[in-house]
Amino acid sequence: MNPSAPAAAQSSVPPTLPQHPEGSIYHITSSKVHMPGTNGAAKPGAKPAGGARASDSVPNATMIKWLRDMILIREFENRCAQAYQQAKIGGFCHLYLGQEALAVGTINSINHDDPIVTAYRDHGHALARGMSPRACMAEMFGKLAGCAKGKGGSMHMFDKPNWNFGGHGIVGAQTPLGAGLAFAAKYELEVMKRSVDGSPAKKKVSLAYLGDGALNQGALHEAMNLAGLWGLPVIFVVENNRYSMGTAIERGTTMAHDLPAKGRAYGMESMTIDGQDIRNLYDHFKPLVDRCREAQRPAFVDLLTYRYQGHSMSDPQKYRVKDEVEMFKSRDSIALLEQHLLTERKCISEADVDAIVAECRALSEDSVNFAESAPMPGLEELYSDVYQNIQPNLSPTREYVHGAKNELL
Amino acid sequence: MPTAFADIDFSKPLPSATGDRQIQFREALREAMSEEMRKDDRVFLMGEEVAYYNGAYKVSQGMLEEFGPQRIIDSPISENGFAGLAVGAAMYGLRPIIEFMSWSFSLVAADQLLNNVPKMLYMSGGQWGCPIVFRGNNGAGGQLGSTHSWTVESMYATVPGLKIAIPSNPYDAKGLLKTAIVDNDPVFFLESERMLSDKGHVPEEEYYIPFGKAALRRGDWSGERDSDITLVSFGRPVNFCIDAADELEKDGIVCDVLDMRTVRPLDIDSIIQSIKRTNKIVVVDQCWPFASIASEVVTQVCEKAFDYLDHQPVRVNTDDVPTPYAKNLEMEYLPHKGKIMAAVKSVVRR
Structure with missing residues (x-):
């Protein structure tokens, strides 16, 4: 039932990744990840089946x-x-x-x-x-x-x-x-x-x-x-x-390659x-x-x-060079x-x-x-769009209201 | 043709709750779902064992036969996945009914239930709501131990955007569930494994019970005789309150027993109406006491009817410990007739 997966499609991909100075914290070096050929399937510039480019x-x-x-x-x-x-x-x-x-x-x-x-x-x-x-x-x-x-x-x-x-x-x-x-x-x-x-x-x-x-x-x-x-x-x-966030994929994900x-x-x-x-x-x-x-x-x-x-x-990006x-x-x-x-x-x-x-x-x-x-x-918007079918006593402190019409609609 | 929430005349008196069409609580639930599914093909039922197994607790028995596997859908044990799937489907325009075998298992779907379901309408500026009914067994089922005995109402009720219905008998189960299915807001519908076989009269004719309207199970609004105390409860413990009230009446203590039917909305108006003539209140709640629905009721009573109180409000909750397995410990842990009678007697001294 699993359709055969076509070869991964890569075009020109850069050679090797620069290394983080604290490279040792990476269990696998970045260069092993997602580079062409590492999983035996990826071929740079591979064309999709059929030859013609969509x-x-x-x-x-x-x-x-x-x-x-x-x-x-x-x-x-x-x-x-x-x-x-x-x-x-x-x-x-x-x-x-x-x-x-x-x-x-x-x-x-x-x-x-x-x-x-x-x-x-x-x-x-x-x-x-x-x-x-x-x-x-x-x-x-x-x-x-x-x-x-x-x-x-x-x-x-x-x-x-x-x-x-x-x-x-x-x-x-x-x-x-x-x-x-x-x-x-x-x-x-x-x-x-x-x-x-x-x-x-x-x-x-x-x-x-x-x-x-x-x-x-x-x-x-x-x-x-x-x-x-x-x-x-x-x-x-x-x-x-x-x-x-700051965690390189191979540090958090199995089979990252x-x-x-x-x-x-x-x-x-x-x-x-x-x-x-x-x-x-x-x-x-x-x-x-x-x-x-x-x-x-x-x-x-x-x-x-x-x-x-x-x-x-707010990210100072200390985790990458x-x-x-x-x-x-x-x-x-x-x-x-x-x-x-x-x-x-x-x-x-x-x-x-x-x-x-x-x-x-x-x-x-x-x-x-x-x-x-x-x-x-308007402050009335604070109390709108909480319920569609508004009824009494839904809240101990507030009566909800129907708000302004969304500009997009 | 689907029934639209806006088209229901909730001011119409409900049909009589007494009669001889006695059916089980689970049958009442099934009737509610089947009736709405016949009218509205956007409604489907999904959950663990709802189809080929005929429901883990036989609520959906026979529904697969009538509606087929594309509308009565067995899900894998994957609450977070199918709760989230329901959110997407509801946003798209369908009206899912999601059965949790137990509300205890809803906790693994907590992110969907607490973040997406109640907040989608607000976060999207009113563009998309989540008209979903989540339903299943809530509360101690009988020696199921700590993880399978959750009463979730106090935890979920804190989130604005949800409605929560907790029926105590077959008649309400059907009428409230039908309303829940046509409501455009998400409804958490809490049933009890211990009540599914309870029998009661459920009329032939169609009816929708409004949310936020408590039912007076004992006592009398006519004022012919003022009651001595207001007993407030919802779900299964309502039945313990009724038993306690009947017993207390022999001792000359008359109770108003208010069955809230829904806790969000909470019919505080009826509670206050009752307190105005009893001046005393005991709230019976099968959640833990800390930050419970009972706490909320007591708070609102103090805020809104303080001057009418002759005695501080009293709560009867489950004990503040994890649910035990041993039969005697579980019995002692739950609210029951004896605890309710003791609480009432501590307030009404005769």
């Missing part, structure tokens, strides 16, 4: 849009960092810098009404799914115009119109939700024979994103078992940026994909989505990436796609890129200005 058939205009979406995330996150340092954003703030190709590549491999759910590093997914930068930034500023009316914050980017079932704060806790989204979509198809809103049911695929840190949470393993057991069309997308083994254990098609090269990501991920949709079954993907910033804005960060920056996902469009497809010019950057910078700036001047939620 990304080759992506129109120029679409690929330029990908570039633009990635640049928007980059510019937006830079603005977040700034606003956080100015104490305009409170609480925790986890930036997506370096990982832009993952959200953009995976989300562009699915349909708009395919549900997604993710963890707390969620701004990139929200923007890639179509949330306005204003709603996203206003949420972090704790304003009523935020996607969750300022009640969620950085870790809770919910967007119903765009089928984004939220960023979630507890590591791994979102993965059973991903299985549940897939369960519901399959239930529409097979039991109700229509969708919950009355329209015809269709074959959907859900994406449940997680960081590599969540690989060690029980919730994920229960979710994968249920998905494998019941053939739920969900893809567990590991955004493997090599660190769970072959994560797809974990997916295979639950009977699902599993693969490693170099996620920094969005074309390579799409080449392997899009056909996988299509297979999961068609056969209504789950999959597990280890997407290799790297975060340029610390775990959160600067050279390592620089090495990954030398294979920056935006630069790779830009290069492809400039020199191989020749469909844009340097001036076009500059214009895109300027547009995204302006949008991000606008989002900050908007968030800054937007009104705070």
Whole structure:
């Protein structure tokens, strides 16, 4: 029942990782992890079965849009960092810098009404799914115009119109939700024979994103078992940026050199994909989505990436050497796609890129200005959205109310 | 056509609770689920042994036959996984009923139950709620030892966003569960293994019992005779209170026995109405005393009806120790008729 897993897909990958000065604390040296060939399956530049690259058939205009979406995330996150340092954003703030190709590549491999759910590093997914930068930034500023009316914050980017079932704060806790989204979509198809809103049911695929840190949470393993057991069309997308907070993957996770083994254990098609090269990501991920949709079954993907910033804005990053960060920056996902469009497809010019950057910078700036001047939620919002069917005596101290309409809806 | 919560007329009087259609508590639960499942194909039942085993406690007996394996779903022993799956499915638009074989086992799903289920509506700024019913056995089942005898209501009731129903008889079990299934908020529905075989009249006609409306089991709102004391309880111990009240009546002590039916919402109004004529209250609760529902009731009574009290409020809880295995120790540990009568007599001196 386990479909044979295709060879892990890697494109050009850097040679060896720089060593941490206290390298001895690593049980396995970093260089052994996720480097091509270490599990006997990964082949640099391997093409997907069939030979043709899925990304080759992506129109120029679409690929330029990908570039633009990635640049928007980059510019937006830079603005977040700034606003956080100015104490305009409170609480925790986890930036997506370096990982832009993952959200953009995976989300562009699915349909708009395919549900997604993710963890707390969620701004990139929200923007890639179509949330306005204003709603996203206003949420972090704790304003009523935020996607969750300022009640969620950085870790809770919910967007119903765009089928984004939220960023979630507890590591791994979102993965059973991903299985549940897939369960519901399959239930529409097979039991109700229509969708919950009355329209015809269709074959959907859900994406449940997680960081590599969540690989060690029980919730994920229960979710994968249920998905494998019941053939739920969900893809567990590991955004493997090599660190769970400050703990390098091989210090916290078994089989770090072959994560797809974990997916295979639950009977699902599993693969490693170099996620920094969005074309390579799409080449392997899009056909996988299509297979999961068609056969209504789950999959597990280890997407290799790297975060340029610390775990959160308060992270001094003592656990990794600067050279390592620089090495990954030398294979920056935006630069790779830009290069492809400039020199191989020749469909844009340097001036076009500059214009895109300027547009995204302006949008991000606008989002900050908007968030800054937007009104705070009224104090009545404190007591709204606690219950849908409000009745007396639900609380000893407060009567709950129905709150403002969410701006997004 | 599914029944919508907004369309139920809760002001309509409930059908008579007396009659000769005697069915078991578990059958009443089954009727509630089956009726709602026939009307609404978004509702499904998932849990350990609910399908092919016909329910670990036979609550779902025969439901697999009627609704098939895609709506009566056996889950692996994986509470955190299927509780979380229910959250995703409910956000998507389905209406899951999740059976915990025991609420004791819900503790391994605590993150989903305490973080995601009650808070999703708030965290998402009103975009998504979790219309899920979690139901199963709560409280000491009879010599099951410390880990399998949890009463979870005091622990879960502290979280805003949940509703908690605790029926004490078959009639309420059906009417409250039907309301729970159509409610758009998450409902924790606490049953008792010790009551599943209890029989009582459950009328043929359809009815939904409103949450937050206590039932007066002994005593009389008409005021013909004022009671001496207010006994407040919920779930299984209501029956011990009724037994105690009947016994006390022989000694000339008349009790109002209030069955709360739900603890969130908590019908403090009825409690105060009763206290206004009894001026005394004993709260009987099968949770541990520290930060229990009884503590909450007593607090609210002191806050809202202090001037009506002639005696300090008294609580009868389980003893403040882990649940023992030995039969005599477990008996002594739980609230029972004798403890309730002693508590009442310490307040009403005759």
